Amino acid sequence: MTTVAVLGTGIMGAPMAANLAAAGLDVRAWNRTAARAAPLAERGVTVCADAPEAVRGADVVVTMLTAVDAVIEVMERVAPALADGVLWLQTSTVGVEGAQRLVALAAERGIALVDAPVLGSRAPAESGQLTVLAAGPEQLRERAAEVLDVVGAVTRWVGTEPGAASRLKLVVNSWVLALTDALAEALALAGGLGLDGRLFLDAIAGGGTDTPYAHLKGRAMLAGEFPPAFALDNALKDAVLVLAAARAAGVPLGVAEAVRGDLARAAELGHGGADMAAVYLAHMPS
Numbered sequence: 001m002t003t004v005a006v007l008g009t010g011i012m013g014a015p016m017a018a019n020l021a022a023a024g025l026d027v028r029a030w031n032r033t034a035a036r037a038a039p040l041a042e043r044g045v046t047v048c049a050d051a052p053e054a055v056r057g058a059d060v061v062v063t064m065l066t067a068v069d070a071v072i073e074v075m076e077r078v079a080p081a082l083a084d085g086v087l088w089l090q091t092s093t094v095g096v097e098g099a100q101r102l103v104a105l106a107a108e109r110g111i112a113l114v115d116a117p118v119l120g121s122r123a124p125a126e127s128g129q130l131t132v133l134a135a136g137p138e139q140l141r142e143r144a145a146e147v148l149d150v151v152g153a154v155t156r157w158v159g160t161e162p163g164a165a166s167r168l169k170l171v172v173n174s175w176v177l178a179l180t181d182a183l184a185e186a187l188a189l190a191g192g193l194g195l196d197g198r199l200f201l202d203a204i205a206g207g208g209t210d211t212p213y214a215h216l217k218g219r220a221m222l223a224g225e226f227p228p229a230f231a232l233d234n235a236l237k238d239a240v241l242v243l244a245a246a247r248a249a250g251v252p253l254g255v256a257e258a259v260r261g262d263l264a265r266a267a268e269l270g271h272g273g274a275d276m277a278a279v280y281l282a283h284m285p286s
Helices: 013-022 034-043 051-055 068-081 095-109 122-127 138-151 164-192 197-204 212-223 232-249 254-271 276-283
Strands: 003-007 026-030 060-063 087-090 112-115 130-135 152-159
Touching (some): 013 026, 013 034, 060 138, 087 138, 095 232, 112 130, 112 138, 112 164, 130 138, 138 152, 164 212, 232 254, 254 276
Parallel strands (some): 087 112, 130 152
């Protein structure tokens, strides 16, 4: 039986660990805040008190942590406990420079690395319907698939060099963040003009500018209900990563800069822990 250590059991990591256990893998989980990992014990996951305990003897290590510094700190700490030949599936969103740091760490420690950030939020993670963007040596793909095929509906291999998948993740996130903020602006404008925002959603329904995402997030915005599927603080972190990558590439991104500002304003208003759809509240009249 393949043993998988999942490091980080937040909104995404916890359902990933539960699905792996349900698929018959031997799963160990660790989280910095232990209480967040504890419920996984009822799902057949071995909850570990510390990260080295979780990885000791594991065949595969999955990292799903908030930022690159956290990933590096944890992987440096567990490195002495890693088994020879362990496979590291790095699923966190870390940006271009962050991915480069992790590639260097893996090379220094002699760890086989697959760069594998995921697309999706809480519901797709719970149902095993994430999209995995993966990059790594071809000889690692079969081993990686044993885990990635469980947590995701599809794995899109975008290159053989780790880091390519993280670059594509930023491109996708730039689109998702811009779409969310544009939707928030449209609904706020509708309200400001004395219209029910549902009229906007009805107007685009079924047309060339329609998207299911607009209705999903639009309903939440109009209801003022923002249970975190993807926390606004994390969206802001990703917006900063997008802009850093764009500056390094010499690509001006005016929309992304505006989105970062709107997310920052919503966070300053106290909505950082809410779903990123709460960016809508940054557009409310003061």
